[in-house]
Amino acid sequence: MTRRTRRAFLFASLTVLMIVSGLTGPIEQSAHAQGGAIPRTTWDRKPDLNGIWQALSTANWDLEDHEGGPSPVFVTGVWGATLPGMSVVEGGKIPYKPEALAKRDENRKNALPGKPGRNLNADPELNCFLPGVPRATYLPHPFQIFQSPNRMWMVYQFSYARREIFMNGKSEAPIDSWMGWSNARWEGDTLVIDVRGFNDQTWFDRAGNYHSDALHVVERYRMIDRDHILYEATIEDPNVFTRPWTISLPLYRRIEKNVQLLQFRCQEYVEEFFYGEFVSPPRE
Amino acid sequence: MHARVLMAVATIGVSVWFAANANAGQTSGDASPFKVPTSTYTPPKTPWGDPDLQGVWDNHTVVPMQRPANLAGKKTFTEAELAARAKARASNEPLCNQNDERCAKATVADLDILSTYNGFWTPQDFVYDNRTALIEDPADGRIPAMTPEALEIQRTHVRLHPPTDPNSSVAVDIRHWTDYDLAERCIAAQVPTTTMGYNSAQYLMQSPGWVMLAHERLNTRIIPLDGRPHLGGTMGGWMGDSRGRWEGNTLVVETTSYTNKQSGGSVGASVPEGIPFGNFHVVERFVPVAKNRIHYYVTITDPKTWVRPWTFMQPWEKDRVLRYEDSLGAATTEPYQIYEYACHEGNNTMGNSMRGALLARQKEATRPPDAELTKSLLGKTEADVRAKFGAPVEITGPRWQYSTSNGILLFYVFFENGRVVRVRPEDIALTDVVPNR
Numbered sequence: 001m002t003r004r005t006r007r008a009f010l011f012a013s014l015t016v017l018m019i020v021s022g023l024t025g026p027i028e029q030s031a032h033a034q035g036g037a038i039p040r041t042t043w044d045r046k047p048d049l050n051g052i053w054q055a056l057s058t059a060n061w062d063l064e065d066h067e068g069g070p071s072p073v074f075v076t077g078v079w080g081a082t083l084p085g086m087s088v089v090e091g092g093k094i095p096y097k098p099e100a101l102a103k104r105d106e107n108r109k110n111a112l113p114g115k116p117g118r119n120l121n122a123d124p125e126l127n128c129f130l131p132g133v134p135r136a137t138y139l140p141h142p143f144q145i146f147q148s149p150n151r152m153w154m155v156y157q158f159s160y161a162r163r164e165i166f167m168n169g170k171s172e173a174p175i176d177s178w179m180g181w182s183n184a185r186w187e188g189d190t191l192v193i194d195v196r197g198f199n200d201q202t203w204f205d206r207a208g209n210y211h212s213d214a215l216h217v218v219e220r221y222r223m224i225d226r227d228h229i230l231y232e233a234t235i236e237d238p239n240v241f242t243r244p245w246t247i248s249l250p251l252y253r254r255i256e257k258n259v260q261l262l263q264f265r266c267q268e269y270v271e272e273f274f275y276g277e278f279v280s281p282p283r284e
Numbered sequence: 285m286h287a288r289v290l291m292a293v294a295t296i297g298v299s300v301w302f303a304a305n306a307n308a309g310q311t312s313g314d315a316s317p318f319k320v321p322t323s324t325y326t327p328p329k330t331p332w333g334d335p336d337l338q339g340v341w342d343n344h345t346v347v348p349m350q351r352p353a354n355l356a357g358k359k360t361f362t363e364a365e366l367a368a369r370a371k372a373r374a375s376n377e378p379l380c381n382q383n384d385e386r387c388a389k390a391t392v393a394d395l396d397i398l399s400t401y402n403g404f405w406t407p408q409d410f411v412y413d414n415r416t417a418l419i420e421d422p423a424d425g426r427i428p429a430m431t432p433e434a435l436e437i438q439r440t441h442v443r444l445h446p447p448t449d450p451n452s453s454v455a456v457d458i459r460h461w462t463d464y465d466l467a468e469r470c471i472a473a474q475v476p477t478t479t480m481g482y483n484s485a486q487y488l489m490q491s492p493g494w495v496m497l498a499h500e501r502l503n504t505r506i507i508p509l510d511g512r513p514h515l516g517g518t519m520g521g522w523m524g525d526s527r528g529r530w531e532g533n534t535l536v537v538e539t540t541s542y543t544n545k546q547s548g549g550s551v552g553a554s555v556p557e558g559i560p561f562g563n564f565h566v567v568e569r570f571v572p573v574a575k576n577r578i579h580y581y582v583t584i585t586d587p588k589t590w591v592r593p594w595t596f597m598q599p600w601e602k603d604r605v606l607r608y609e610d611s612l613g614a615a616t617t618e619p620y621q622i623y624e625y626a627c628h629e630g631n632n633t634m635g636n637s638m639r640g641a642l643l644a645r646q647k648e649a650t651r652p653p654d655a656e657l658t659k660s661l662l663g664k665t666e667a668d669v670r671a672k673f674g675a676p677v678e679i680t681g682p683r684w685q686y687s688t689s690n691g692i693l694l695f696y697v698f699f700e701n702g703r704v705v706r707v708r709p710e711d712i713a714l715t716d717v718v719p720n721r
Contacts, residue, residue, distance in 0.1 A: 148490055
């Protein structure tokens with residue numbers, strides 16, 4: 001470990017400790033104390049979000065409170081274990097309608113089908129399907145924000161999922177999609193992205209939390225110092241939830257020297273799983 | 285209309301450019317390395333001082349990578365020749381799925397040329413290019429000779445991955461998922477990429493120290509410009525590991541560290557099938573030549589594969605306005621927008637066709653050895669075929685369509701001069717065919 005990475009590691013550990021001690025509230029105070037003014041673009045003096053970011057969160061296992069647990073596939077031992085984590089949902093619980101909660105529980109049972117093949121009842125992550133929003137943000141992979149005057153893209157390491165963000169746009173989604181249709185605006189120093197036009201195929205996590213094609217997500221990206229963004233997403237879907245609800249979690253800048261997104265084209269990793277049973281005998 | 289005006293403007297600009305550089309390809313002999321022509325055009329700058337090439341760049345073309353033998357020695361078409369070729373394409377455009385007069389008169393050879401099934405995928409709005417081949421170096425417009433070692437690797441690959449018959453209505457020899465090419469597997473296209481046939485544009489996005497290329501189909505490339513070293517080994521994966529820099533107004537990107545698994549031809553392929561990329565050194569030069577035009581030069585070097593490096597060029601055009609016509613002829617225009625390409629998510633076809641191939645093999649294994657196959661129809665008359673199976677489900681020019689008893693598998697009989705000259709597939713037992721009376 002070089003001195004620089006060791007310092008980075010210490011810094012990250014400290015920040016995690018502070019978050020764990022009080023979740024969302026204290027983030028700002030601790031971050032401000034750690035310093036690093038918010039970087040700003042030279043062209044419009046807005047916060048400069050350019051960089052590679054990653055959530056340090058177990059929200060991808062379950063947005064709500066979840067204990068640690070064994071791997072659902074016993075031969076993988078602790079490699080496949082569930083990591084414990086506290087709810088990232090404001091108020092702790094997702095406000096499901098009663099019938100929708102039953103569907104969530106059904107999803108949870110089907111999340112890991114335990115048999116080969118393309119299984120549309122399973123967690124879409126398991127099939128290497130595009131993760132949707134906000135899940136793309138807190139998958140255990142980095143993502144990169146590209147910001148230039150009036151243009152913004154986000155590219156995620158998972159499957160190279162990506163979104164064009166229409167700045168100051170009010171365009172309507174021409175068709176439903178996995179990653180939705182993103183219109184953004186600045187509210188002061190907060191980037192607010194309004195995302196609509198989703199299909200009903202993505203989940204929020206491995207625990208079966210889901211939505212319909214009426215999903216509407218409002219994301220808020222607020223830099224709280226040079227290397228941290230406070231990320232919030234308000235989720236609205238009258239078919240599934242009794243009211244809008246909000247998740248929040250910090251995003252950390254990946255500060256390793258020469259860090260870059262690496263290849264995770266997971267389509268290849270599910271081919272035997274999807275197609276193994278249809279293989280013909282090899283040609284002579 | 286707007287698109288036509290743009291095309292006309294581009295035509296003038298490019299004609300001038302080609303005149304100025306007419307000898308660039310010819311003067312480079314095998315001994316001297318090819319020099320990419322420079323441009324005097326100066327693009328606008330980003331706030332941080334890099335040339336600003338951001339936008340949606342289309343590279344849709346009909347110009348082949350290699351110069352066809354019958355055009356040897358001819359580098360460009362005249363405007364009259366280009367117009368004649370466009371007209372010929374337009375007359376081939378109607379799909380033979382519609383039983384119109386032209387289809388009825390079509391010969392078997394015509395059907396092979398007509399985009400009988402997939403023509404509607406391929407819009408005819410190409411980025412202007414008057415050349416006969418994309419390859420600029422060698423000057424003959426052909427990929428250089430391969431080394432004996434590489435030829436052997438390619439022969440082995442092709443033997444293990446026999447192509448599917450382009451005239452067949454079914455995939456003929458699919459056994460494993462790796463028999464499909466990378467694009468069919470929804471994994472990646474080759475880098476460098478040429479035209480993808482449809483939805484062939486890419487968004488070029490810049491931020492301080494980075495360029496990102498979002499190809500509408502499959503590839504997302506992230507290219508650092510800060511001089512960092514390349515990744516080691518094969519960490520670059522299917523698309524290789526790219527490092528970029530600016531040389532004047534030209535973006536120069538060097539790519540190495542490909543996985544050797546990258547060896548299949550596929551949609552957008554610039555390199556023929558069966559050549560592993562593991563040893564490739566690729567240099568791309570994005571040369572801005574006009575407000576909305578880049579000349580995209582690519583030099584591929586791999587002494588293990590080719591006896592010398594080779595360079596191709598493809599023109600890219602920015603922020604095109606596309607025109608669509610519905611079946612009633614009403615036209616709409618739309619600026620080119622990159623949409624989501626959820627390829628893997630909707631890829632039911634691979635599993636279904638693999639399963640179909642497996643079932644067909646199992647069925648073949650249980651078929652009586654003396655079963656009379658569709659192949660035996662070769663040379664029969666129209667009357668013979670009608671006597672056996674009744675009226676076809678559909679007649680499309682010289683192609684008659686029948687279905688089998690399971691109601692799923694179609695087969696086609698092709699006539700020429702009143703005799704059957706081709707049957708696809710050839711291996712259906714005639715007892716499986718339901719007469720249509």
